[in-house]
Amino acid sequence: MTEPATQSRGFPLRPSRLSRGSTANKTTDNTAAALLLFATVIAILWANSPWAEAYSALLHTEVGFTVGSFHAEMSVQHLVNDALMTFFFFIVGLEVTREFTIGELTDRSRAAVPVVAAIAGLVLPAVVFLALNPSGENAAAWGVVISTDTAFLVGALAIIKPVFPARVRLFLLTLAVVDDVGALGVIALFYSDEIQWVPLLVAAALLAALAAVRYLPKAHGPAYTVLGVALWIALYMGGVHPTLAGVAVALLIPVFTPERQPVERAVEQIRAFRQSPNSLYARAASRSLQDSISINERLQTAVGPVVSFGILPLFALVNAGVKLDAASVGAALRSPLTWGIVAGLVIGKFIGITGATWFMRRTGLGVLAPGLTLRRIMGGAALSGIGFTISLFIVDIAIEDPGRQDQARIGVLAASVLAFVFGWAIFRITDWLSPPEPVGLHLLRPVDPERDHLRGRPDAPLTLVEYGDFECPFCSRATGAIDEVREHFGDELRYVWRHFPLERAHPRAFDAARASEAAAQQGLFWEMSRQLFAHQDHLEWSDIYRYAVAAGCDIEQFDNDVRLHSSKVLHRVTDDAEDAEAMDLNATPTLFVNGVRHKGPWDAASLIRALESGRS
Structure with a gap:
C-alpha cells in the first residue's frame, strides 16, 4: 500500500532543563549562591583583618609531591585556580554539551535570541572596557568583563523574586551557557602561555583516545579519569591553560535522553529482585538503572554538588580577598582599570543583551518564549553584569601586578553589587507597571466532550x-x-x-x-x-x-x-x-x-x- 505523503510539521522538542527546574534544585542553586557569597565576605574580612598576613601566607603556601627524582609543586592559590577549577569547567562543558544536544539550544528559533544576546553580551562589554583602557597593561584585562557568574545570577533572581520568574530564568540560563562557551574560548585563545607544540600533539592524541572511550564495553569512568588527568598535564606543559582539559573531556562525553529498552530492562530486573532479593539481582538492577541515564547527566549529578558546595566557595575564598583600606579604594577610584570593569559589566552587558534581543525580535530572526517581554529581558540583562567566578579567574591570569589586581577585584565586586541593585530596580518597576501573566499554568482550551x-x-x-x-x-x-x-x-x-x-x-x-x-x-x-x-x-x-x-x-x-x-x-x-x-x-x-x-x-x-x- 502506498505510504501517505508526510506533511512536515514544526513542533520542536524543547526538553525541560529538569536539572535546574525543580523546586529542590532551585533551592540547591540558591544555597550554593549563598555559600559562594559567604566565602566572598569571609575572604574580604580576612584580607582586611589583623590576620591579613596569615591569609596572604596561606595563598602562597607551596604544596606538592615527589616521586623518585620527579618533584612538582604549586601554591595553594594556583592549586585551586589551575587544578580544582578544572572541575568547574568540566561541569560547564557537560552543561554546554547537554543543552546543544537535547536541551534548550536544540530549538533553533527559541535559542537564536539568547545566543545572539549572549554574543553581544560578550563583545560589547569588552568594547566598553577598551574604550576606557585602549592601550598599555590594562588593555590586556579586557576578558575580565565578558562573563556572567551563573551561580550568583540564579541566587540574585531568587532574592529579587520577580513575578513568574521561570521563563526569564530559563532565558538567562540559556544565555549563560553561550556566555560560558565564549569565556572558555577567550581563555583558550588569549590567556594561554607560550605554546609548546610537542605536549600539544600529545594532547591531541589524548583527545582522540577520549573520543574513543564511549566505544569501550565497560570501565568508562576510569578511562575518562586517567586520560583526563593526562590531558591536564599535557595542556599545562603545552602552555594552554590546563583548566580547559575539563571542558575538552566534558565535550567528548556522550549525552542522550532515556530510551525505552534500557528503562524496561531495569524494570524487569527490579521486578526479579523484588521477587527474589539477592546481591546479584541488586547489582544488575542498579547497573541497568544507571545505564538508562547518560554518563553526562550522571556526572553532573555526582560532580556538580562538589563544585557548587566545595570548589567554588574555596575559589572565592582564595581570590576575593582584596584590601579595602583607604589607599586601595582611593587607587581604585582613580583607576581606569576599575572603572572600565564596572562600565563593561554594568553598562556593556545591559546594552548588549537588551539591544540584541530587541534587534532579533524586531527583525523576526528569533522569537521569545511565551510570557517573555523585552522589559523582563532588561531586568535579566542588568543582573548579567554580576561577574565573579570567571572574572576573578581572568584577573589572576591577565594581570601580574598585585596592586592592579586589587583594583580589578574591587571593580568586579563593585560591578556585581551595582548590577544586582540595577536588576532589582528594573524588575520591581516593570512588575509594578505591567504585571506579567502566567503561561501554561492553566489549560488553555476547556475540555469539550463533543470534540475531545x-x-x-x-x-x-x-x-x-x-x-x-x-x-x-x-x-x-x-x-x-x-x-x-x-x-x-x-x-x-x-x-x-x-x-x-x-x-x-x-x-x-x-x-x-x-x-x-x-x-x-x-x-x-x-x-x-x-x-x-x-x-x-x-x-x-x-x-x-x-x-x-x-x-x-x-x-x-x-x-x-x-x-x-x-x-x-x-x-x-x-x-x-x-x-x-x-x-x-x-x-x-x-x-x-x-x-x-x-x-x-x-x-x-x-x-x-x-x-x-x-x-x-
Whole structure:
C-alpha cells in the first residue's frame, strides 16, 4: 500500500532543563549562591583583618609531591585556580554539551535570541572596557568583563523574586551557557602561555583516545579519569591553560535522553529482585538503572554538588580577598582599570543583551518564549553584569601586578553589587507597571466532550488531560499509569487525550497521531491508540496499516482519510499541538489536573494524590 505523503510539521522538542527546574534544585542553586557569597565576605574580612598576613601566607603556601627524582609543586592559590577549577569547567562543558544536544539550544528559533544576546553580551562589554583602557597593561584585562557568574545570577533572581520568574530564568540560563562557551574560548585563545607544540600533539592524541572511550564495553569512568588527568598535564606543559582539559573531556562525553529498552530492562530486573532479593539481582538492577541515564547527566549529578558546595566557595575564598583600606579604594577610584570593569559589566552587558534581543525580535530572526517581554529581558540583562567566578579567574591570569589586581577585584565586586541593585530596580518597576501573566499554568482550551477524546463520564467531577504522543515511551498510556488512575477513581474521573507530537525526538509521532484520528472517524480512536502504544518501536506506515486492521478499521476508509489528508484528521492533530505550543509545553507527557498543570512525577500514585487534593 502506498505510504501517505508526510506533511512536515514544526513542533520542536524543547526538553525541560529538569536539572535546574525543580523546586529542590532551585533551592540547591540558591544555597550554593549563598555559600559562594559567604566565602566572598569571609575572604574580604580576612584580607582586611589583623590576620591579613596569615591569609596572604596561606595563598602562597607551596604544596606538592615527589616521586623518585620527579618533584612538582604549586601554591595553594594556583592549586585551586589551575587544578580544582578544572572541575568547574568540566561541569560547564557537560552543561554546554547537554543543552546543544537535547536541551534548550536544540530549538533553533527559541535559542537564536539568547545566543545572539549572549554574543553581544560578550563583545560589547569588552568594547566598553577598551574604550576606557585602549592601550598599555590594562588593555590586556579586557576578558575580565565578558562573563556572567551563573551561580550568583540564579541566587540574585531568587532574592529579587520577580513575578513568574521561570521563563526569564530559563532565558538567562540559556544565555549563560553561550556566555560560558565564549569565556572558555577567550581563555583558550588569549590567556594561554607560550605554546609548546610537542605536549600539544600529545594532547591531541589524548583527545582522540577520549573520543574513543564511549566505544569501550565497560570501565568508562576510569578511562575518562586517567586520560583526563593526562590531558591536564599535557595542556599545562603545552602552555594552554590546563583548566580547559575539563571542558575538552566534558565535550567528548556522550549525552542522550532515556530510551525505552534500557528503562524496561531495569524494570524487569527490579521486578526479579523484588521477587527474589539477592546481591546479584541488586547489582544488575542498579547497573541497568544507571545505564538508562547518560554518563553526562550522571556526572553532573555526582560532580556538580562538589563544585557548587566545595570548589567554588574555596575559589572565592582564595581570590576575593582584596584590601579595602583607604589607599586601595582611593587607587581604585582613580583607576581606569576599575572603572572600565564596572562600565563593561554594568553598562556593556545591559546594552548588549537588551539591544540584541530587541534587534532579533524586531527583525523576526528569533522569537521569545511565551510570557517573555523585552522589559523582563532588561531586568535579566542588568543582573548579567554580576561577574565573579570567571572574572576573578581572568584577573589572576591577565594581570601580574598585585596592586592592579586589587583594583580589578574591587571593580568586579563593585560591578556585581551595582548590577544586582540595577536588576532589582528594573524588575520591581516593570512588575509594578505591567504585571506579567502566567503561561501554561492553566489549560488553555476547556475540555469539550463533543470534540475531545474522552474516557469516563463527561460530567465527572475530576478531570485529567494529557498532552502526549504515541512514540513517547513515558506517556501514561504506554506505562499503564492512566489505567491505574482510572481504575482507582472509576466514574469520578474523566480522562482526555490531546496530541503533542514531538517530531524531533519522535519522528513518527505526527504520522501516528494522524492515523489515530483517521481511526477516530470510524469511532475507533481508543482501539487504535492501544495498538500504537503497544508497538511504539514500529510505527512505519506499513506497520500502521496492520494496526488499523487489528483495531477493526474499514481499511479503505482509513486509507482514504490518511492519504488524502482529510482536513478533519489533520486539523485535530494540529489544533492540539498549537494549543500546546501556545501554553509553552515542552515535553511529553504533560498533564493537567482539573485544569491546572501538574508539576512533578506522573506515576499513578502521584497523579492519584494530585487528583485527590484537587477534589478537596
